Amino acid sequence: xxxxxxxxxxxxxxxxxxxxxxxxxxxxxxxxxxxxxxxxxxxxxxxxxxxxxxxxxxxxxxxxxxxxxxxxxxxxxxxxxxxxxxxxxxxxxxxxxxxxxxxxxxxxxxxxxxxxxxxxxxxxxxxxxxxxxxxxxxxxxxxxxxxxxxxxxxxxxxxxxxxxxxxxxxxxxxxxxxxxxxxxxxxxxxxxxxxxxxxxxxxxxxxxxxxxxxxxxxxxxxxxxxxxxxxxxxxxxxxxxxxxxxxxxxxxxxxxxxxxxxxxxxxxxxxxxxxxxxxxxxxxxxxxxxxxxxxxxxxxxxxxxxxxxxxxxxxxxxxxxxxxxxxxxxxxxxxx
Amino acid sequence: xxxxxxxxxxxxxxxxxxxxxxxxxxxxxxxxxxxxxxxxxxxxxxxxxxxxxxxxxxxxxxxxxxxxxxxxxxxxxxxxxxxxxxxxxxxxxxxxxxxxxxxxxxxxxxxxxxxxxxxxxxxxxxxxxxxxxxxxxxxxxxxxxxxxxxxxxxxxxxxxxxxxxxxxxxxxxxxxxxxxxxxxxxxxxxxxxxxxxxxxxxxxxxxxxxxxxxxxxxxxxxxxxxxxxxxxxxxxxxxxxxxxxxxxxxxxxxxxxxxxxxxxxxxxxxxxxxxxxxxxxxxxxxxxxxxxxxxxxxxxxxxxxxxxxxxxxxxxxxxxxxx
Numbered sequence: 092x093x094x095x096x097x098x099x100x101x102x103x104x105x106x107x108x109x110x111x112x113x114x115x116x117x118x119x120x121x122x123x124x125x126x127x128x129x130x131x132x133x134x135x136x137x138x139x140x141x142x143x144x145x146x147x148x149x150x151x152x153x154x155x156x157x158x159x160x161x162x163x164x165x166x167x168x169x170x171x172x173x174x175x176x177x178x179x180x181x182x183x184x185x186x187x188x189x190x191x192x193x194x195x196x197x198x199x200x201x202x203x204x205x206x207x208x209x210x211x212x213x214x215x216x217x218x219x220x221x222x223x224x225x226x227x228x229x230x231x232x233x234x235x236x237x238x239x240x241x242x243x244x245x246x247x248x249x250x251x252x253x254x255x256x257x258x259x260x261x262x263x264x265x266x267x268x269x270x271x272x273x274x275x276x277x278x279x280x281x282x283x284x285x286x287x288x289x290x291x292x293x294x295x296x297x298x299x300x301x302x303x304x305x306x307x308x309x310x311x312x313x314x315x316x317x318x319x320x321x322x323x324x325x326x327x328x329x330x331x332x333x334x335x336x337x338x339x340x341x342x343x344x345x346x347x348x349x350x351x352x353x354x355x356x357x358x359x360x361x362x363x364x365x366x367x368x369x370x371x372x373x374x375x376x377x378x379x380x381x382x383x384x385x386x387x388x389x390x391x392x393x394x395x396x397x398x399x400x401x402x403x404x405x406x407x408x409x410x411x412x413x414x415x416x417x418x419x420x421x422x423x424x425x426x427x
Numbered sequence: 428x429x430x431x432x433x434x435x436x437x438x439x440x441x442x443x444x445x446x447x448x449x450x451x452x453x454x455x456x457x458x459x460x461x462x463x464x465x466x467x468x469x470x471x472x473x474x475x476x477x478x479x480x481x482x483x484x485x486x487x488x489x490x491x492x493x494x495x496x497x498x499x500x501x502x503x504x505x506x507x508x509x510x511x512x513x514x515x516x517x518x519x520x521x522x523x524x525x526x527x528x529x530x531x532x533x534x535x536x537x538x539x540x541x542x543x544x545x546x547x548x549x550x551x552x553x554x555x556x557x558x559x560x561x562x563x564x565x566x567x568x569x570x571x572x573x574x575x576x577x578x579x580x581x582x583x584x585x586x587x588x589x590x591x592x593x594x595x596x597x598x599x600x601x602x603x604x605x606x607x608x609x610x611x612x613x614x615x616x617x618x619x620x621x622x623x624x625x626x627x628x629x630x631x632x633x634x635x636x637x638x639x640x641x642x643x644x645x646x647x648x649x650x651x652x653x654x655x656x657x658x659x660x661x662x663x664x665x666x667x668x669x670x671x672x673x674x675x676x677x678x679x680x681x682x683x684x685x686x687x688x689x690x691x692x693x694x695x696x697x698x699x700x701x702x703x704x705x706x707x708x709x710x711x712x713x714x715x716x717x718x719x720x721x722x723x724x725x726x727x728x729x730x731x732x733x734x735x736x737x738x739x740x741x742x743x744x745x746x747x748x749x750x
Binding site: 135136249251252279280281282283284285287288306307308309310312313332333336337346347348349350351352353354355356357359361362363364365366368369 | 475476582610611612613614616618619637639641643644664668677678679680682683684685688690695699701
């Protein structure tokens with residue numbers, strides 16, 4: 092049983108059928124996640140990182156539809172499941188924390204009500220037991236006076252507090268996988284530090300896996316075991332944190348790293364941005380989606396999608412340039 | 428010694444938030460803030476949401492009527508004067524490029540409107556020339572002039588907002604979180620553009636942002652705000668590498684560094700609790716409720732914002748003990 096990864100996504104394709112045409116939000120996305128690992132998905136808006144997460148939860152919204160590929164999670168075939176079957180695992184085996192804690196809690200129910208709802212739905216605990224569990228959860232996520240807080244409404248809490256409540260709800264049934272969709276983007280840095288620390292602490296305690304979706308490279312750098320970099324609905328590079336930060340192979344990953352100013356630089360270094368505009372998903376380029384913005388674009392890049400080049404077991408990227416290098420190295424090797 | 432372009436003395440901006448039976452209630456968004464900006468310099472202003480950085484920027488431009496204090500622009504007190512002539516010299520770029528452009532105006536009209544108001548173009552042809560010149564400066568071209576904002580991406584919209592600010596050839600621009608709504612790769616483009624424009628047009632910036640790495644990158648000096656007060660102000664490198672105030676220290680250590688080895692090695696100071704409500708700020712030092720060094724003195728007496736070393740200001744009672 093242990094050789095089966097917790098989550099296995101294979102060749103997932105997902106499109107939104109809008110009046111203006113088909114938007115390919117995910118274009119052949121594959122990755123695995125082992126039990127207890129933290130995977131970071133980074134990318135810009137529209138790169139498909141949130142859509143990936145939502146598809147694991149079975150939350151693909153109309154007019155979106157999975158058009159191909161498979162999602163295997165903990166023995167379930169998510170891509171085949173009905174809404175009713177999905178409801179039995181959503182919140183229990185896999186749960187999600189959304190970006191904006193201001194809008195993801197229901198304003199007309201108390202905090203206690205919303206935590207107990209999850210517990211009562213997935214376990215056969217009585218009202219009193221559920222309440223006791225809710226108190227326990229709130230102290231787990233570091234909220235003082237849990238008894239009093241349970242009676243409060245979301246508007247009475249600060250942003251950081253609300254995100255803690257969201258985490259409490261997500262963890263209520265000790266899920267195997269927690270998806271965090273930009274959990275700290277709406278929060279201030281000092282609060283962000285609190286929440287990230289809390290998530291790592293809870294991960295150790297409960298032993299769940301985490302998928303961390305963010306656009307902040309700083310956040311993934313110290314939290315994640317593996318990082319997937321997405322661009323225009325495709326994973327363009329995948330590797331360990333060290334691979335991505337110290338040995339990036341894709342031009343897009345490199346561009347991202349040179350785009351962010353370094354806080355500890357003593358001299359003023361000019362930023363090297365990625366030129367051009369984000370890709371228009373309604374009319375994506377024929378070949379590599381990044382080709383129009385790429386400094387090292389070749390003819391083939393405009394025509395064909397590059398296959399993955401593997402540098403080590405868990406470091407690969409999709410770029411013709413690395414394909415070419417590998418091909419040349421192999422040719423050179425043959426001669427000797 | 429370089430010349431001061433803007434000087435702010437004891438600036439106060441209180442917002443009336445209704446009154447209880449006898450007492451009026453205020454949010455002290457900016458409370459007794461003093462600083463200056465030299466000609467051609469970029470002053471960065473950082474802090475968490477609600478700390479008053481945006482309000483400081485807007486009050487500086489007299490978009491709000493200041494409750495107290497003085498604003499001096501180029502040697503003249505502008506606290507109570509007619510702002511129209513000064514609006515040509517002082518401009519602003521807003522945070523959200525989706526909300527700050529009128530969706531029913533073409534790009535040419537958006538950029539041209541300030542020209543009409545200040546009567547800077549004598550003929551239609553001249554107006555058009557200036558508009559195209561401005562679009563070119565921000566990396567757009569004449570084809571874009573007749574389109575509407577919704578046809579552009581976020582980064583391009585921010586460029587339009589910048590072109591509008593530049594149209595009147597200002598001397599001073601308040602940049603209010605101009606890149607925080609943009610994607611990382613586009614942020615770098617816009618930041619570089621701000622730097623180029625500063626050099627070619629001799630601009631002075633007040634650069635407001637919550638992202639300390641970006642502020643540090645673009646600013647000569649940085650001011651750190653907390654709950655309506657400036658707590659530290661110094662040279663950018665001074666602030667980052669030799670910060671004095673405990674809030675600045677924790678703010679710097681809270682920033683996730685995009686470098687796995689450094690971030691694994693560094694120890695974080697994680698501040699406990701939330702920012703208190705500005706409606707009812709703590710007595711004495713406003714940071715004391717979250718400060719690891721707070722003592723009784725901090726609750727009783729407000730620390731003075733003083734010059735600790737040349738050009739390095741900080742407001743804390745325990746600077747000697749901490750550093």
